[in-house]
Structures are given as C-alpha cells and as structure tokens.
Amino acid sequence: MTYDEYQFLQFEHQADGVLLLTINRPEAFNATNDRLHWELSKIWLTINDDPATRVVVVTGAGDKAFSAGGDLDWIASMVGNPRVLAKTHVETGEIVYNMLACDKPIISAINGVAVGAGLSVALMSDISIMAEEARITDGHVKLGVSAGDHAVICWPLLCGMAKAKYYLLTSEFIDGKEAERMGLVSLSVPRAELMDKALAVARKLATGSQQAIRLTKRSLNGWLHMARPIFESSLAAEMMCFLGEDAPEGLASVKEKRAANFPSVTR
Template sequence: METDLILTDRREGYRVITLNRPDRLNSFNEAMHAALMAALLDAEADTDCRALIITGAGRGFCAGQDLSDRVFSPGQAPDLSSTLERLYNPLVRKLRELQMPVVCAVNGVAAGAGANIALACDIVLAARSAKFIQAFAKLGLVPDSGGTWFLPRLVGSARARALALLAELVAAEQAEAWGMIWKAVDDASLMDEAHRLAAHFATQPTIGLGLIKQALDASQTNDLSQQLDLERDLQGRAGRTPDYMEGVMAFFEKRQPKFTGKA
C-alpha cells in the first residue's frame, strides 16, 4: 500500500508540496490525486500560509497519468471524461483559484497532464535538464488539464498546434525563450530559487496578490470595458486592506513595509 504520496514541508509563511511517487515519475493515480487536493485545501485554510511551492521527488516532476491505474477489460472503453471531471479538472481549478502565489519547480520531465498542471501554477521554474511534452497525441488523446487553454496563450497558436500534434519535447531553455515558463535555472539552483521566491511572497500583501491573479485570469475572456470595470472593483477591495495602508505608511516613513496578508 502506497503512503506519503504527497509530502508537505511547512516553512515560515509558505509550504512545499512534493509529488512523491518517484518510482513512477510521480505519475498520478487516484490516491495521489486525493492526497494532493487534501494538501492544497489544507494550505488554503492555513492563514499563515502565504505561498506554495510544488515540485516532484526524484528525477522527474510528473509523467502525467499513471496508465497502469487505468486497467480495463478487453473490449471495454474507459470513461476518460469521468476521470477529468472527478480528478484533473478540480485540481487545475483549485490551483488557479488559490488566493496565494503558487511556484512550480519542475525537476526533470513534465509530461502530459504533468506538464499542464505545472503550467496552471503562477510562476514556473525549470531545471535546465527539465523537459516538457504534450504526450497525448502519442496515445490518440487530446491535451487535457487545461493544455489546450494554456498553450495558445503562452506560446501562440502556431507553436501550440505543433506541440499538441507532434508531441515533441521542449527543453527548459526553449520553454523560457517561448514564454511557456518564467525561467530556466541550473539544476543545482532550482530549489534555492523556488524557496527564494516563496519566502519573498510570504512577506508580501497576500490579498492584493490574489486579486492580481483574479484580474489576469479574467483578462483572458473580458473585453477592455469589462476589464476596466473589474480593475475598478478589485482595486476598491485592495484599497480597503490593512496591507495597503501599511504600504502607504511605509512609503512616507521611508522604511520596509511589514505586510500581514490579513484582511
């Protein structure tokens, strides 16, 4: 029986969540889905947690779906729609709606749903040895877990189509050059950089950062007038937070602000 499929390391102001099936390249089975969602919900409920790092144990980030978890009888057609509706779609939605920054540290391969779960995070760092692949076409499937939404917005239509149809590997430095991820870093520096970002976010105005995430996501479908209205409404909420007042006072007093991230 598998245990500790997800590891949680609590740091000051943030948490590190590690996918922990290294013998299977951290591919997803139902138990790991449940454990990851529980870890995300627990972090979300912790008012002292103001940022997350998500990474993988061993030599890979996540190889997507564990195909051995989808055993079915000859002639039986699996219901992959149900798998997405129950497991992957709620996971991607939760990652996007978390009101704190989520840093993904991609160590090694990120394939299929594993690649798209990484892209669902706010800031993606990748070791220079890491690779991304939309492996779905090799199995006659459609990119899921948000792949057909994230890719065109990150790399453009032409590259998204080629990546989805050809299922070719993209090295970390190429992913950075294309704007698929934030930054490629030396393998030995990956977690140090991830911790540096998370520790920074743990000192920042968390509510305001969450509102920034909302605004950026909404801009993908809003027209300009709708986005201006949303900015107005979100700015009104941000301006009523204690962190805004602290930021203003710190500016005038020429000191570093002490944000609490609290409402």
C-alpha cells in the same frame, strides 16, 4: 482534508509562510495513479484554507521527474470505461479550477520530466521555474487522445497559438531553456540552482503585500476564465477519445515502446 490525510503528497512548512509541496511517488517517477490524481485535485483547497501558508512551492521527489504522466495501469483502467472516465473528467477539471481559485500564489519548481497531470500542475502554477535540463511534453496525441487536461486553457496564452499547435499536435519534448524562450515557463535555471531560486521567489511573495499579490493573481486569472468554455470542450473531447478506437492501440504502443499503428490512420 488535513495535510496528514494525503498519501502521495509531502509537506514542509518553512519560514515566512512558505509551504514546500512534494509530489512523492519517486519509485514511479512521481507518475499519477488514481489516488494521486484525486489528491492533486483537492490539495489546493486545503492550502487555501491554511492560515499558516502564504505561498506554495510544488516540486517532484528525486532528481529525475516532476511527474512522469499517468501511471500506465491507471490509464488502462480508463480506456473504454465510462465509469472511470466520469471520475477522471471531474478531477481533471478540479485540478485546473482549484488552482485558479487558490488565493495563495503557487510556484512550480520543475526539476525533471513533466507530463500529463503533473504538467498541468507545473504550468497552471502562477510562476513556473524549470531546470534547464528538465523536459516537458503534452503526450496526449501519442496516446491516441486529444489534448485536454490544462493545455488548451493556457498554452495559447503562454506561448502563442503557433507554438501551442506545433507542440500539442506533435508531442515533441521541450527542454527548460526552450520553454523559457518561448514563454511557456516563467524562468529556467541550472538544475543545481532550481530550489534555491524557487524558494527565494516564494519568500519574496510571502513577505510582500498579501492583499495586493492575491488580488493581482485573481485579476490575471480572468484571462484563463475567459477560456473556460474552450477548456470544457477540450476536456470532454479527451474523455471521448478514451472511448474511441485509437486509445487501446496508443496505450499498447507506449507499453511496448514502439510506434503506434492507429486504426484511424489505416481504416
């Protein structure tokens, strides 16, 4: 694919081979619909094949959200639907694997709330820089599905098993300062300084030894590749949960902004 074929991703080529990639559905807080989810699975291949790009910085349009999770209508299309889930299963894996396979360093500038596939992109980036005021959560269990996406492959490595279990089982929100303190993100800075910091780091990488930087990324990613069987298991479990009894109630509770009454609790 070429850059002009993407519908919900915007691109700005800057000096020194830095590409600014913006997730662009601001009217929906950059939530992922079917098309955007597919685009997030493919863009890393396009970037990897782009000789003009050395480093990519990814952020969200507007000042409120990096990406506010899955669009509820899109999530509804998955519940109880094996055909849609089969497509989502493949794409979700490709987001993770294609980010790992991209030789160019990826920097996330987490400017606002990040959930779901957006959080996958934010935390699977090689360097993650988060606004202190931003908030992130892996909200899978609130929806009645197990944590899949990116979480199981990287959270235990980033912040340790104790913190990973606590936040993935409770779906509590984490702000930028706490995310940096526990090692979930690389850095946190005041929101007003976020893009300047992310672009400064990008320029530093873009003007460094490309061979050394890319091969260091490849070597470090070996730790994540070791967890591939665990990730595959978690992803399959997530898809299975979308066919279970709790997912319809989880989706309804989110839409109605109320506590869920999961059948698995009351049976």
